[in-house]
Amino acid sequence: MYELYYWPEIQGRGEYVRLALEAGGAAYRDVAREKDGTDAMMRLLESPEVVAPPFAPPFLKDGKILVGQVAAILQHVGPAIGLAPKDAAAALWLHQIQLTVTDFVAEIHDTHHPIGNRFYYEEQKPEAKRRAAVFREDRIPKFMGWFETILSRNPAGSHHLVGDRLSYADTSLFQLVEGLRYAFPKAMRKSEGDWPKAVALHDRVAALPRIAEYCRSERRIPFNENGIFRAYPELDG
Amino acid sequence: MYELYYWPEIQGRGEYVRLALEAGGAAYRDVAREKDGTDAMMRLLESPEVVAPPFAPPFLKDGKILVGQVAAILQHVGPAIGLAPKDAAAALWLHQIQLTVTDFVAEIHDTHHPIGNRFYYEEQKPEAKRRAAVFREDRIPKFMGWFETILSRNPAGSHHLVGDRLSYADTSLFQLVEGLRYAFPKAMRKSEGDWPKAVALHDRVAALPRIAEYCRSERRIPFNENGIFRAYPELDG
Numbered sequence: 001m002y003e004l005y006y007w008p009e010i011q012g013r014g015e016y017v018r019l020a021l022e023a024g025g026a027a028y029r030d031v032a033r034e035k036d037g038t039d040a041m042m043r044l045l046e047s048p049e050v051v052a053p054p055f056a057p058p059f060l061k062d063g064k065i066l067v068g069q070v071a072a073i074l075q076h077v078g079p080a081i082g083l084a085p086k087d088a089a090a091a092l093w094l095h096q097i098q099l100t101v102t103d104f105v106a107e108i109h110d111t112h113h114p115i116g117n118r119f120y121y122e123e124q125k126p127e128a129k130r131r132a133a134v135f136r137e138d139r140i141p142k143f144m145g146w147f148e149t150i151l152s153r154n155p156a157g158s159h160h161l162v163g164d165r166l167s168y169a170d171t172s173l174f175q176l177v178e179g180l181r182y183a184f185p186k187a188m189r190k191s192e193g194d195w196p197k198a199v200a201l202h203d204r205v206a207a208l209p210r211i212a213e214y215c216r217s218e219r220r221i222p223f224n225e226n227g228i229f230r231a232y233p234e235l236d237g
Numbered sequence: 238m239y240e241l242y243y244w245p246e247i248q249g250r251g252e253y254v255r256l257a258l259e260a261g262g263a264a265y266r267d268v269a270r271e272k273d274g275t276d277a278m279m280r281l282l283e284s285p286e287v288v289a290p291p292f293a294p295p296f297l298k299d300g301k302i303l304v305g306q307v308a309a310i311l312q313h314v315g316p317a318i319g320l321a322p323k324d325a326a327a328a329l330w331l332h333q334i335q336l337t338v339t340d341f342v343a344e345i346h347d348t349h350h351p352i353g354n355r356f357y358y359e360e361q362k363p364e365a366k367r368r369a370a371v372f373r374e375d376r377i378p379k380f381m382g383w384f385e386t387i388l389s390r391n392p393a394g395s396h397h398l399v400g401d402r403l404s405y406a407d408t409s410l411f412q413l414v415e416g417l418r419y420a421f422p423k424a425m426r427k428s429e430g431d432w433p434k435a436v437a438l439h440d441r442v443a444a445l446p447r448i449a450e451y452c453r454s455e456r457r458i459p460f461n462e463n464g465i466f467r468a469y470p471e472l473d474g
Contacts, residue, residue: 116371134353
């Protein structure tokens, strides 16, 4: 039984792990959402007895292994939950895609916090507006265009990002499209036509029975304005 | 023979790969620094025939394998060049550290480009000043404090970040300290005393014969104001 540790009130970075565990049908506890779970998370982060302390949530406990960083967590659990290819070169490519998701997520976060987390959004609104415009006009097309390109070039077809089977990159792309639609609905309406394969993959992932059930359940935390994707109309197109 | 592809005029993100290859005594070509090398790099990035195109430089060619993302490159070459442990749990921990280096590097970049790369630094100076202050006061202590903590807790002693042998995380930490001293000399003078183990590790890496030779050579591109670390006095403490 995996133990996931992440902030209990947001999807945030933890959601890429939750989605993979759900899609893989893995048994896991979302520890910080249990009673006193956030305390347990903070103890693990701060205890001087943890030899390899994660830098920040999310992190995952798998027996004696404690692993932080979303991409590293997914690389660790991927093969065990059937969401990573066995072939080493394909697994490396999958990981590379996930690392690019990580970069994209950091940029999404910084649209509302371009100065830093010390200040509330309301205290960095002019900077956020300026950064969000660049993000909408330059960065969404760059990242989404790259996903579209690699889907187009996949020798096994454009049903999946890697090979001909579901991987954690597919569930991550689902989350990116979901979140971008929540945070930047106008910008997305204008541009989704430019990456039809990525949108189609999003739709296929959404229709997977395990993902559909998860998204209807209370385990899926709704998007909200404490998370990475925030619906601030003034930051949309 | 590895082929590294990265912008030829800066250390940038490529430097974490260069340093590891140099420390491991690996044979490699720094392709974009050769005649017409940047064209070769752009062809690989843009050719529709590349099935798994990297999102951005740096990337590395190892026979048929093409791999982008610094942390993935290092994970791929680490074992072959003797800079990663054989034990799987230790290798995962090493990778997790490198992913945290990646996050830190992105934040360092954004001190001078908090709005985005569309604008010159001169066009986002007020935002940069505000972000750099938060970076100096909150983020340098957070990241460097974490490196100090994990050095303190290493059961094999604080000579290395992972186990009792040199790894690519050590060469990366060397580069972080070098770069921070270049970009934020005042802030570093004030705070280096708070992480003596990290500074001592920097010094040991600097004294490694291969690294010392590399840093004296023309293969080491000097720091400059097109790179990630930039000496802008107005952004320093």
